[in-house]
Amino acid sequence: MKADVVIVGAGPAGIFTALELLKKGSRQKIVMVEKGQSIENRRCPKHQTNKCMNCKPYCHITTGFSGAGAFSDGKLSLSYEVGGDLPTLIGTDLAQETINYADKIYLDFGADTHIEGLEYPEDRKEIRKRAIQAGLKLVDCPIRHMGTEKAHDIYLGIERYLQENGVEILFGHECRNLILENDVCKGVTVSDRRQDFEISAKHTVVATGRRGADWLEKLCAEHNIAHAPGTVDIGVRVEVRNEVMEMVNRVLYESKLVGWPKPFKNKVRTFCQNPGGFVSQENYDNDLAVVNGHSYKEFKSDNTNLSILCSHNFSIPFNQPIAYAQKVGELTNMLANGQILVQRFGDILDGKRTWQKELAQSNIRPTLPDVVAGDITAAMPYRAMMNIINFIQAMDYVVPGFASYETLLYSPELKFYSNRVKMDTDFNTSLQGLHCLGDSSGWTRGLMMSSAMGVLMGRKLAEEG
Numbered sequence: 001m002k003a004d005v006v007i008v009g010a011g012p013a014g015i016f017t018a019l020e021l022l023k024k025g026s027r028q029k030i031v032m033v034e035k036g037q038s039i040e041n042r043r044c045p046k047h048q049t050n051k052c053m054n055c056k057p058y059c060h061i062t063t064g065f066s067g068a069g070a071f072s073d074g075k076l077s078l079s080y081e082v083g084g085d086l087p088t089l090i091g092t093d094l095a096q097e098t099i100n101y102a103d104k105i106y107l108d109f110g111a112d113t114h115i116e117g118l119e120y121p122e123d124r125k126e127i128r129k130r131a132i133q134a135g136l137k138l139v140d141c142p143i144r145h146m147g148t149e150k151a152h153d154i155y156l157g158i159e160r161y162l163q164e165n166g167v168e169i170l171f172g173h174e175c176r177n178l179i180l181e182n183d184v185c186k187g188v189t190v191s192d193r194r195q196d197f198e199i200s201a202k203h204t205v206v207a208t209g210r211r212g213a214d215w216l217e218k219l220c221a222e223h224n225i226a227h228a229p230g231t232v233d234i235g236v237r238v239e240v241r242n243e244v245m246e247m248v249n250r251v252l253y254e255s256k257l258v259g260w261p262k263p264f265k266n267k268v269r270t271f272c273q274n275p276g277g278f279v280s281q282e283n284y285d286n287d288l289a290v291v292n293g294h295s296y297k298e299f300k301s302d303n304t305n306l307s308i309l310c311s312h313n314f315s316i317p318f319n320q321p322i323a324y325a326q327k328v329g330e331l332t333n334m335l336a337n338g339q340i341l342v343q344r345f346g347d348i349l350d351g352k353r354t355w356q357k358e359l360a361q362s363n364i365r366p367t368l369p370d371v372v373a374g375d376i377t378a379a380m381p382y383r384a385m386m387n388i389i390n391f392i393q394a395m396d397y398v399v400p401g402f403a404s405y406e407t408l409l410y411s412p413e414l415k416f417y418s419n420r421v422k423m424d425t426d427f428n429t430s431l432q433g434l435h436c437l438g439d440s441s442g443w444t445r446g447l448m449m450s451s452a453m454g455v456l457m458g459r460k461l462a463e464e465g
């Protein structure tokens with residue numbers, strides 16, 4: 001098979017590359033290779049079964065058209081300060097301009113016009129004052145909230161638009177490797193589970209998301225593609241009653257707080273806050289179960305969840321952050337019989353595990369029904385645990401009640417963005433013809449930033465025609 005541009009991965013980064021090529025009037029033949037299904041065929045059985053069925057060959061939550069975005073909360077962070085390190089590569093002005101541009105595309109496909117986080121200036125000042133007193137930094141970030149169900153419809157509209165405009169999307173096809181000739185990337189080899197075949201292309205764009213990060217790391221090692229180990233984030237998902245979060249939910253929707261707690265002074269931050277949301281489980285291909293969270297636009301729970309993440313870097317002699325985080329995840333899964341583990345904050349401070357029956361003694365009911373009560377401290381590295389405990393205690397000053405006895409901590413929450421592919425500002429890797437985008441490239445970690453990276457890639461490829 002022949003193409004001008006082959007895009008591996010139909011998440012936001014891949015999708016916006018194709019969209020922008022079309023918007024710029026490019027007549028190049030675009031083929032997208034996606035190992036999951038079209039958006040209309042993505043179904044997580046958990047809605048019926050109430051528990052994760054560990055779907056094979058892949059998890060529908062993270063795999064398929066729109067990538068990890070389709071069932072995600074659909075919160076579009078509209079500030080360059082949130083969503084990854086792309087601005088350090090391309091500059092903050094271009095990053096913000098492109099975010100604004102990509103945001104208009106989401107609006108064209110039906111995203112809500114309302115933006116969270118711009119109202120209540122006096123209340124915002126009060127929150128910032130408390131953050132300063134607690135030694136935390138409050139990052140301003142307006143949010144456009146699509147909501148899980150609406151995000152699905154928006155991406156469905158985009159999928160149809162791409163197909164109607166000639167983009168060929170090969171669903172159920174997995175990219176196995178790159179085709180190299182004299183250090184030039186000439187396309188990819190792909191499997192449809194029955195046979196392998198080649199797609200030759202002038203430009204190969206790899207945008208395989210978090211799930212494809214370790215696969216891309218192996219490709220980098222195999223083909224000598226310049227890359228650097230980056231960070232990996234290890235943390236917990238915290239769940240409290242909506243009443244506790246009432247003020248920050250109303251004023252900010254998402255509170256982006258950053259701290260450097262003693263004694264380690266590592267960067268610790270809040271991420272992905274879901275007012276009235278639900279804690280969810282994702283399963284990676286290697287059976288690793290990790291926790292996440294999302295919220296619907298209309299259907300609300302009594303709880304708010306958010307993650308608290310600590311960044312980890314390694315140097316000598318060990319520099320495999322993904323492998324490290326996986327081990328932490330495996331150990332936690334082992335303690336929960338392959339499920340997600342939960343513990344009350346007060347039990348952690350008291351040095352005891354949480355028992356299933358004790359969960360019923362609290363005001364809060366876990367929104368992840370099949371979660372297993374236990375001891376997350378038995379698997380969490382000391383440094384990460386101390387960072388989390390001290391950060392939660394600082395947060396309590398900004399959000400009184402956050403560090404209550406009954407506050408729930410779910411584990412493992414892991415974010416794999418480690419392998420950072422070295423690229424120039426036009427996203428050229430050290431291998432001619434190969435470009436890496438989105439979360440798997442290590443430069444983004446959110447829907448909007450990966451979409452913006454796709455826009456810039458599409459523009460560049462359209463120019464080169």
Ligand SMILES: Cc1cc2nc3c(=O)[nH]c(=O)nc-3n(C[C@H](O)[C@H](O)[C@H](O)COP(=O)(O)OP(=O)(O)OC[C@H]3O[C@@H](n4cnc5c(N)ncnc54)[C@H](O)[C@@H]3O)c2cc1C
Pocket residue numbers: 008009010011012013014033034035036061062063064065066067068069071072073074075076077083173174175176207208209210211212215272280282292293294437438439440444445446447448450
């Ligand atoms: C539950 C959940 C909630 C989230 N909520 C938010 C949110 O509210 N706001 C936000 O900004 N971010 C959120 N995120 C993160 C966001 O979804 C990602 O940052 C974003 O989707 C990254 O886009 P991407 O295009 O880089 O990769 P992805 O969206 O992960 O897409 C990559 C695609 O590549 C495919 N793929 C992987 N390997 C191969 C291969 N070898 N061959 C073919 N195809 C392959 C995958 O199937 C996938 O569809 C959430 C993530 C999850 C999991």
